[in-house]
Amino acid sequence: MTTNRELYLHQRPQGIPTGEDIRLREVPAPRPDDGEVLLRNLYLSLDPAQRDWMSDKVSYMPPIAIGEAIRSTTLGEVVSSRHPDYQPGDFALGLAANTWADYSCTAGDLLTKVDQEKAFPLHYHLSIFSGAMGLTPYFGMLELGQPKPGETALISAAAGAVGSIAGQIAKIQGCRVIGLTGSDEKGRWLTDELGFDGYINYRAEADLDSAIATICPEGVDIFFDNVGGEILDAALMNLAKYARVVFCGAISSYNTSGPVPGPFNYWQVLARSATVRGLLTTNYVDRFPAALEDLRRWLDEGRLKFAEDVVVGLESTVDAYRRLFTGANRGKLLVRLTDNDSY
């Protein structure tokens, strides 16, 4: 019988999850039931939204139960299958359907088959081609942001996996793009490597509201927000009339317990005739293929760049995950479980 190492929720985290909250255990590898597929995971995706599922608050997905393996998007190779569409050796991706484990057993209907391409490595499907990294900013910026040439887009967590792509897509649409980030090093990466027009190191600003006003004198037409809290409040004070706020996440509140007040400057939504829209990438599943074509073309043309932060080994997962919330990572955070780095 094959052993499966898996990370499970031992207790609900207070603040940033620790190795006490999420523990490793060895269990027998599951066997697929009718309609299910057993995957050997090659890469795990580490996403801020998972922190939310570790709480017991109401969200767009049910919480992870105590004792359950951590729900995750992963990319794996089919080991055995009782689903007609999957054969051993196939590669498959489960969007928020698999687990942080060596093996995940998942309903085949929740998986997406992935082909190995010559042009791009397989794990791009967990980063730039994924719902969480590439497709979220794609639909968030284009559908909810409605960028028009000459407009100003402000991006929070701009050096993160989603923010860095959102900003580049706004640039491709002809916007002036400013990033909010937590260090000058990251800021320079945005301007020098990704083509952002400017950045604000929010840790270095005593008055973020004024800092935004200075760099966005005409106001902010699109605020693409992954952070919430004080950063959202400062952005709200600088909205241009008819601004669009793309509400993609609220990473500043994921590690708090108890009720979190909404933006104190919520009133500005009325004062600026603004629109705030909540983004769930899964609403656009039908349009993923066309979106992926755009992303592939922009990559080929060198108009889109991104960073990956690949950590090796299941046992490194929790430490790596913590870095999402401390500002220590740049780009899409993945854990590689295979020695074969050609995938």
Add this chain to the structure above:
Amino acid sequence: MTTNRELYLHQRPQGIPTGEDIRLREVPAPRPDDGEVLLRNLYLSLDPAQRDWMSDKVSYMPPIAIGEAIRSTTLGEVVSSRHPDYQPGDFALGLAANTWADYSCTAGDLLTKVDQEKAFPLHYHLSIFSGAMGLTPYFGMLELGQPKPGETALISAAAGAVGSIAGQIAKIQGCRVIGLTGSDEKGRWLTDELGFDGYINYRAEADLDSAIATICPEGVDIFFDNVGGEILDAALMNLAKYARVVFCGAISSYNTSGPVPGPFNYWQVLARSATVRGLLTTNYVDRFPAALEDLRRWLDEGRLKFAEDVVVGLESTVDAYRRLFTGANRGKLLVRLTDNDSY
């Protein structure tokens, strides 16, 4: 020299404005400068938004300065004019351009000429035909609410001037309409007279969230909000997917000082893929004539009803204004300054 009695801002109110905050004084009636028009006010409009202008917070209009007459929408008769479009005897309306006073002197370009019609009294232009009462719910419900037949619309301050019209417009569009109001008497007015499908007396409910869930089991597709605060939070917990929140006002916070937290359940905007849009009726000025045609037709057809609450005499204004915030008024609050009630 004619004397003008006017109500001016003596000090910024803490909470609901009192006669200490807003005082009456007698000054010489102003004389129109080039391009200006002197109006004898016939009716004053009493609107929640004015409370906001009495504070010194950032809003869509500058605050009223200490010592200045209270800015207001009024309907008046032209006494003298130095603007080519206005002659003595004309009737004119100034949207947030006049004052709580016997006489207002206003730039003619900020006024709108109003004709006396056979079918409707002149003062309807301050109630059902006004920006603040008729046109706000018209554009708010139709443009931002995007009602579709069979959807559920929930209206806060539903027995108020704006809410009662917003609900009836949703009914005309084929929605199921539920009103939130502060007494069973008002609730019965909504269902028995205005055709609402149901109401919640929020003062009688210990758990407003559950009360909404019970009466809106499929969720709320449109939340038309004039109140904010706890009522908004309860509504957010009951949004249907792709819900629209029409952010028309936040009367619950107008009398607070200091920062007001935004909705604690703001997160639901993301979780429900909802859209929150801020409503400024003045954005739709070009479409006012077509909107007024619809309102006239619905009135003629008996599909739209409304209440006016007309108080007589400038000296009654502040006491009447306080009732906007205590839940004591029903329908559009006006002060009549003329003995001729045929206007």
